[in-house]
Amino acid sequence: MxxxxxxxxxxxxxxxxxxxxxxxxxxxxxxxxxxxxxxxxxxxxxxxxxxxxxxxxxxxxxxxxxxxxxxxxxxxxxxxxxxxxxxxxxxxxxxxxxxxxxxxxxxxxxxxxxxxxxxxxxxxxLPPRPELKIVRVVRPDPRLLAVLEAYDLQAFGRAGLRTYDLAVLAEAGAVFAAYLGDDMVAGCQLLRMLEEPGFSYVVGFYVRPQWRGKGLGRAFLLAVADEMRKLDVEGLLLTVAPDNKPALSLYRSTGFTDEAFVPDFYGEGEDRHILRWRFDLEP
Ligand SMILES: CC(C)(COP(=O)(O)OP(=O)(O)OC[C@H]1O[C@@H](n2cnc3c(N)ncnc32)[C@H](O)[C@@H]1OP(=O)(O)O)[C@@H](O)C(=O)NCCC(=O)NCCS
The missing domain is CATH 3.40.140.10 (Cytidine Deaminase, domain 2)
Structure with a gap:
């Protein structure tokens, strides 16, 4: 008692x-x-x-x-x-x-x-910690769009996606959200690449700040990859800023390998590593 x-x-x-x-x-x-x-x-x-x-x-x-x-x-x-x-x-x-x-x-x-x-x-x-649940966001209502915009802004600042971009991505690509219980803890958006239709481009991937460092980024990335495999996607491509050590470390330890380094990729001073994960190269 x-x-x-x-x-x-x-x-x-x-x-x-x-x-x-x-x-x-x-x-x-x-x-x-x-x-x-x-x-x-x-x-x-x-x-x-x-x-x-x-x-x-x-x-x-x-x-x-x-x-x-x-x-x-x-x-x-x-x-x-x-x-x-x-x-x-x-x-x-x-x-x-x-x-x-x-x-x-x-x-x-x-x-x-x-x-x-x-x-x-x-x-x-104490109740058990809930499992990470991944949801594909389809036709988000205006409230959810505003929430997704706020989370993107929090993760990426002015490079964050706006409601308009998010609606386009949900319609023409894929938008995923990860939940722990009722809390949305992470988000990701992808597009199928025109030149390489087998591959999807990860437009954005984030874990909300207060949920980082607990293994959720890795769990979410693996779950997103599983969802993409179900859509017959052969692999993922993404860009990472050279100083983004947590992201580089996560991606390189998940299955991504370095493909190129492109100066000014997103504009002046916005250099990026390009990384690719070929699902068929997995052991
Ligand atoms: C990158 C990000 C998604 C990682 O999410 P997370 O939930 O904190 O990651 P996890 O706890 O699952 O950790 C997975 C791996 O990421 C790396 N990592 C996470 N935090 C780190 C830190 N502070 N420093 C160095 N590496 C770190 C490690 O390799 C870690 O593996 P380990 O725990 O076995 O060492 C998160 O930091 C984030 O949302 N950042 C802001 C948005 C962003 O930069 N997105 C990527 C754009 S390309």
Whole structure:
């Protein structure tokens, strides 16, 4: 049983500490989870401890636990998990965080955001993280078009697609959206290439900022490739800016290989690598 009476005076502080810890996660663009632990004597310990560029995201609960242990704490009575700048209504702690907290106590009371409210649940009662669901967007209504435009703008700034472009791509190419539960977490648009009809050109591919660094980009890209295979597409072609290390790393480790480097591809100073993924070359 959760002793809400005992914990409620501490909940606000626990949530604030978890949020502050999430802001300390130092991986640009990544979805940053922070964890705060409440010790039996009322002390609060949070992780990650500081700005360590090499610290993996999964260390948030481990770091909080390590600092509690360093302080001689033997009893942890509750935890809070927060994500920096996340507008989602429900926050699902990652499997890594859950695993670490379960090591403390499989029934540890945990404060999480659920449907817009902070609630106290037992770790064992947390709903499973939903599967990534991919949807092909067909004839988007004006509201969805406006949402897709806003997400594209957020991901690509002035190079983002407008509602008009998105409507054309949904009609003449393919627009995919990825969902975790009710949250749209990623988007992608493709066109079949006139000169090489076997191949599709990836016009845009993004994971929304607060969901990055959690494996969703890779999962989404593989799901998009599966959908394209079903449409008898032989492979994908795309361009990447030379300084876009996360994207280059994702694409080169998925199946894409470098084909060319074109200076000024999208206009002056907009150099791009061209990468191609031939599905038939897969092992
Ligand atoms: C590129 C992008 C889609 C990656 O999405 P993501 O969900 O963060 O990626 P994942 O968590 O699935 O990580 C997949 C791989 O991407 C690379 N990656 C992700 N974040 C990274 C980072 N901050 N630094 C270096 N590589 C990174 C790694 O190779 C990673 O594999 P690993 O975890 O096995 O090391 C995302 O950063 C994004 O939307 N960026 C802005 C839009 C954009 O640039 N799109 C590409 C245009 S061509």
């Amino acid at each position: 959760i002793d809400e009476g005992r914990l409620s005076p501490q909940m606000g502080r626990l949530i604030d500490e978890a949020k502050a810890a999430a802001l300390r996660v130092n991986r640009a663009g990544a979805r940053a989870e922070g964890v705060a632990l409440l010790a039996g004597d009322g002390a609060v310990f949070s992780g990650p401890a500081g700005a360590d560029p090499d610290s993996p995201l999964s260390s948030a609960a481990d770091a909080a636990l390590a600092s509690a242990r360093d302080a001689g704490v033997t009893e942890i009575v509750a935890a809070a998990v927060a994500v920096a700048d996340d507008p989602a209504e429900t926050i699902y702690p990652s499997a890594e965080i859950r695993g670490c907290l379960a090591g403390i106590d499989p029934d540890l009371p945990v404060v999480v955001k659920k449907q817009g409210r902070w609630v106290l649940l037992l770790l064992s009662q």
